[in-house]
Amino acid sequence: MGDKREAILAAALELFVERGFHGTTVPEMAERAGVGAGTIYRHFASKEAVVNELYRGHKQLLTARVLRDFPVDAAAREQFKALWHRMAGYAVDEPLGFAFLELHNHRSYLDADSLAIEARIREFGIGFLAAAQRRGEVRDADPMVLIGIVMGAFIGLVRFAGECKLTLDEAAWRTAEQCVWEAIRA
Amino acid sequence: MGDKREAILAAALELFVERGFHGTTVPEMAERAGVGAGTIYRHFASKEAVVNELYRGHKQLLTARVLRDFPVDAAAREQFKALWHRMAGYAVDEPLGFAFLELHNHRSYLDADSLAIEARIREFGIGFLAAAQRRGEVRDADPMVLIGIVMGAFIGLVRFAGECKLTLDEAAWRTAEQCVWEAIRA
Amino acid sequence: MGDKREAILAAALELFVERGFHGTTVPEMAERAGVGAGTIYRHFASKEAVVNELYRGHKQLLTARVLRDFPVDAAAREQFKALWHRMAGYAVDEPLGFAFLELHNHRSYLDADSLAIEARIREFGIGFLAAAQRRGEVRDADPMVLIGIVMGAFIGLVRFAGECKLTLDEAAWRTAEQCVWEAIRA
Amino acid sequence: MGDKREAILAAALELFVERGFHGTTVPEMAERAGVGAGTIYRHFASKEAVVNELYRGHKQLLTARVLRDFPVDAAAREQFKALWHRMAGYAVDEPLGFAFLELHNHRSYLDADSLAIEARIREFGIGFLAAAQRRGEVRDADPMVLIGIVMGAFIGLVRFAGECKLTLDEAAWRTAEQCVWEAIRA
DNA sequence: CATGAATGAGTATTCATTCAT
DNA sequence: CATGAATGAATACTCATTCAT
Numbered sequence: 080m081g082d083k084r085e086a087i088l089a090a091a092l093e094l095f096v097e098r099g100f101h102g103t104t105v106p107e108m109a110e111r112a113g114v115g116a117g118t119i120y121r122h123f124a125s126k127e128a129v130v131n132e133l134y135r136g137h138k139q140l141l142t143a144r145v146l147r148d149f150p151v152d153a154a155a156r157e158q159f160k161a162l163w164h165r166m167a168g169y170a171v172d173e174p175l176g177f178a179f180l181e182l183h184n185h186r187s188y189l190d191a192d193s194l195a196i197e198a199r200i201r202e203f204g205i206g207f208l209a210a211a212q213r214r215g216e217v218r219d220a221d222p223m224v225l226i227g228i229v230m231g232a233f234i235g236l237v238r239f240a241g242e243c244k245l246t247l248d249e250a251a252w253r254t255a256e257q258c259v260w261e262a263i264r265a
Numbered sequence: 266m267g268d269k270r271e272a273i274l275a276a277a278l279e280l281f282v283e284r285g286f287h288g289t290t291v292p293e294m295a296e297r298a299g300v301g302a303g304t305i306y307r308h309f310a311s312k313e314a315v316v317n318e319l320y321r322g323h324k325q326l327l328t329a330r331v332l333r334d335f336p337v338d339a340a341a342r343e344q345f346k347a348l349w350h351r352m353a354g355y356a357v358d359e360p361l362g363f364a365f366l367e368l369h370n371h372r373s374y375l376d377a378d379s380l381a382i383e384a385r386i387r388e389f390g391i392g393f394l395a396a397a398q399r400r401g402e403v404r405d406a407d408p409m410v411l412i413g414i415v416m417g418a419f420i421g422l423v424r425f426a427g428e429c430k431l432t433l434d435e436a437a438w439r440t441a442e443q444c445v446w447e448a449i450r451a
Numbered sequence: 452m453g454d455k456r457e458a459i460l461a462a463a464l465e466l467f468v469e470r471g472f473h474g475t476t477v478p479e480m481a482e483r484a485g486v487g488a489g490t491i492y493r494h495f496a497s498k499e500a501v502v503n504e505l506y507r508g509h510k511q512l513l514t515a516r517v518l519r520d521f522p523v524d525a526a527a528r529e530q531f532k533a534l535w536h537r538m539a540g541y542a543v544d545e546p547l548g549f550a551f552l553e554l555h556n557h558r559s560y561l562d563a564d565s566l567a568i569e570a571r572i573r574e575f576g577i578g579f580l581a582a583a584q585r586r587g588e589v590r591d592a593d594p595m596v597l598i599g600i601v602m603g604a605f606i607g608l609v610r611f612a613g614e615c616k617l618t619l620d621e622a623a624w625r626t627a628e629q630c631v632w633e634a635i636r637a
Numbered sequence: 638m639g640d641k642r643e644a645i646l647a648a649a650l651e652l653f654v655e656r657g658f659h660g661t662t663v664p665e666m667a668e669r670a671g672v673g674a675g676t677i678y679r680h681f682a683s684k685e686a687v688v689n690e691l692y693r694g695h696k697q698l699l700t701a702r703v704l705r706d707f708p709v710d711a712a713a714r715e716q717f718k719a720l721w722h723r724m725a726g727y728a729v730d731e732p733l734g735f736a737f738l739e740l741h742n743h744r745s746y747l748d749a750d751s752l753a754i755e756a757r758i759r760e761f762g763i764g765f766l767a768a769a770q771r772r773g774e775v776r777d778a779d780p781m782v783l784i785g786i787v788m789g790a791f792i793g794l795v796r797f798a799g800e801c802k803l804t805l806d807e808a809a810w811r812t813a814e815q816c817v818w819e820a821i822r823a
Numbered sequence: 824c825a826t827g828a829a830t831g832a833g834t835a836t837t838c839a840t841t842c843a844t
Numbered sequence: 845c846a847t848g849a850a851t852g853a854a855t856a857c858t859c860a861t862t863c864a865t
Contacts, residue, residue, distance in 0.1 A: 083846085097372075097373070098287075098373045099285060099370060099373060100285075100287075101284070101285055101287030101288040102287040102373050104837080105838070105839055106837095106838075106839090109848095115846060116839090116840085116849095117841075117847050117848060118846055118848095119839095120839090121847095125839080126840095182370055183369075183370050184368050184369050184370070186283070186284075187283065187284040187285060201428075218444065220440045220441075220444065223425055223426065223429055224422060224426075224433075224437055224440060224441050224444075225444070226425060227422035227424065227425030227441075228418040228422055228441060228444055228445060229418075229421075230421050231417045231418045231421010231422055231424065231425070232413075232414040232415075232417045232421065232448070233417065234417050234421060235413045235414060235415075235418065235420060235421065236414055238417065239409055239410075239412060239416070240410075243387075243409055245407075245409050247410075251410055254406050254410060255413075255414060258410075258411070258414055258449060259414060259418075259448055261447040261448050261450075262444040269829085290854080290855065290856080291855075291857075292854090292856090301829060301831060302831070302856090303830055303832095303857085303859080304830065305857090307827095307828065307829070307830095311856080312856070312857090469744070469745065470745040471657060471658075471659055471742060472659075472660075473656075473657055473658075473659030473660040474658075476834065476835085477834075477835055477836080478834085486851085487851040487852055488835090488836085488852070488853095489836085489838080489851055489852065490849080490850055490851065491836095492836065492837075493848095493849065493850070493851095497835080497836080498834095498835070498836095554742050556657060556740055556741050556742070558655075559656045559657060559660050590816065592812050592813075593803075593809060595797055595798065595801055595803050596797075596798075596805075596813050598797060599793045599794035599795075599796065599813075600794055600813060601790075603789045603791065603793010603796065604786040604787075604793065604820070606793060607785045607786060607789010607790065608782060608789055609785075610785065610789065611781055611782075611784060611785030611789070612781065612782075612785060615759075617779075619782075623779060623782055626778045626779070626782060627782050627785075630776065630782075630783070630786055631786060631790075631820055633819045634790070634819050634820035635816060636819075641824095641825085662858080662859060662860080663859070663861080664858095664860090672825080673825060673826040674828095674860090674861085675825070675826050675827060675828095675862075676824085676825055676826065676827095677861095678861065679824065679825070679826095683860080683861080684860065
């Protein structure tokens with residue numbers, strides 16, 4: 080049942096965060112999920128299928144969270160704040176999902192579908208940014224550069240906090256948001 | 266000969282960037298280096314030893330580059346510019362080294378020495394930032410948060426450029442530097 | 452299944468007798484057992500574990516055979532005859548087991564448990580011999596020396612017969628037993 | 638020079654006694670001999686050549702010692718005493734050589750020459766024994782059985798002493814000799 | 824002659840995957 | 845459906861042997 084499927088995904092997520100995809104074995108996944116090794120193959124075609132499902136699932140979770148009722152007509156400042164705190168909400172609520180998505184390099188095993196999702200999100204970010212630039216609310220620079228900075232800053236913040244065993248509270252998230260907005264505001 | 270040693274390190278670096286440590290096999294390393302598989306073990310005790318040597322070597326290269334004649338008495342703005350462009354110089358001159366260091370998660374195989382180097386660099390960054398804050402030149406916020414943002418923004422920029430096959434020119438680096446300075450200036 | 456486990460042990464026994472522990476490879480063991488190489492590791496932790504299991508198993512088989520209903524109250528002459536013919540029975544019924552146990556040097560791979568069994572058997576032999584000496588039935592000499600002679604003679608007999616492709620019949624065993632008793636009788 | 642050749646043989650002997658032929662590596666032999674690994678191949682065609690040379694050399698040393706001025710016309714009792722104490726002399730003077738020759742199983746690597754030497758010694762022993770039997774001085778039994786007993790007793794004595802860390806003194810050797818003579822006397 | 828760096832076949836062991844139960 | 849025993853290809857690593865110096 081879907082129960083086992085979820086258990087497998089949850090176990091795999093933990094292990095992929097701890098040791099990476101190539102450093103995790105299928106028997107380990109099975110044991111942590113509390114199922115037989117063969118059972119994994121009733122639910123997934125291969126180890127790659129598990130990691131891609133996980134990638135897509137969490138990427139979509141994050142995207143959905145950011146996009147749900149996004150203030151499409153608000154000012155860029157407002158939009159940025161929404162973007163930032165929704166990402167923060169995801170990072171806080173799903174620390175494993177976030178660590179998996181953003182603290183690991185997936186290049187060697189993502190399939191075409193997963194790559195397409197990633198591209199779609201990128202497109203959206205660029206469009207949103209370009210619109211804000213046209214309205215003169217965001218600094219006039221290559222949108223790629225700005226996105227890199229914003230996303231990088233967000234990830235860097237979470238990573239650094241994790242490495243230093245520092246917990247980010249509401250205030251820290253707000254401060255960081257203000258800092259990063261300064262980086263891209265017009 | 267040091268020749269083979271270098272060839273092994275260069276080959277391993279490429280492969281670790283492409284597929285990560287666990288995704289790279291020793292025979293692959295040997296083949297790309299143009300040496301026999303056994304030869305690797307005349308130069309390194311294990312696969313782990315290779316990755317740690319690579320990590321330490323490149324981390325030190327980057328550190329040396331940032332610290333050589335660092336303008337210790339200059340204003341924070343000047344210092345930040347120096348930091349940024351020196352890191353950029355490294356990222357441009359050693360794209361593989363940078364990708365290896367910053368685009369992969371090393372937690373599962375770094376040894377104590379390698380971790381110590383990482384910690385030392387972090388200390389330095391925090392000290393530098395705190396001093397600038399005391400002089401009122403940098404925004405008064407948790408140094409951890411600021412470092413996370415700055416380093417993250419730098420890495421995110423390089424990563425995004427890489428993913429979009431975008432080459433960062435002088436102007437882009439300068440623009441990015443100005444953006445990120447805005448994020449942390451007082 | 453215990454079936455495969457037994458097949459592995461039987462194959463390993465043959466090979467260890469032929470080529471010794473270090474001269475035998477795991478793939479050879481697997482092939483002769485008619486199982487995949489990986490299967491060996493579902494039943495044994497390592498090649499060492501196989502050899503120790505074999506050693507302990509056969510040592511205990513031999514010991515059990517000697518000790519079952521041993522005529523503890525009989526005269527030494529009777530006891531010696533029992534000891535000798537029981538060992539002979541084992542050597543005849545389990546020629547591979549005997550060759551493995553006594554015709555090879557195990558020092559470099561026996562674990563603590565295996566060594567303990569060996570020591571226990573030695574203790575028993577010495578006690579038995581000393582008692583007979585106190586009763587004046589066995590020559591008054593260092594028990595170590597006598598045991599060395601008796602066990603050595605037994606092993607030497609089997610070895611020599613093996614090397615000369617000579618089959619030991621009932622009569623030969625009896626003759627040999629009388630000879631060796633003469634060596635230790637009071 | 639022959640110096641290195643001897644050093645290699647001495648080192649190999651030690652290692653073969655400790656870990657057996659298959660458990661000893663050529664680099665180990667080279668290191669213990671204080672020579673380069675390649676040097677071994679200037680003096681010996683292969684690892685097998687080393688072990689066979691060692692086997693032949695020590696077997697001949699032992700044989701020469703036993704046969705030099707052997708009391709060919711003495712009584713069997715005298716001859717046996719000579720045989721025993723000459724073997725004992727060898728075992729005491731060359732403990733490594735003895736341990737190598739008699740405490741290890743050589744079947745898997747001895748070449749034709751080495752096997753021939755072994756056969757020659759056996760022939761001699763049988764002849765000597767048969768003659769003594771014809772003179773009525775030795776028990777009338779299969780010479781194979783008697784040789785197995787005598788040689789086995791000798792080896793077993795040395796082995797047991799070694800395992801129990803017991804040093805055999807003059808008296809012990811003499812006692813043992815009397816015991817074993819009793820086993821085969823007419 | 825002596826060396827030791829280099830090698831590739833070989834070693835013990837692991838692992839993704841299959842399939843009989 | 846679920847399992848876990850079985851597998852053989854793959855993995856990290858070793859070793860007897862060679863050969864350029």
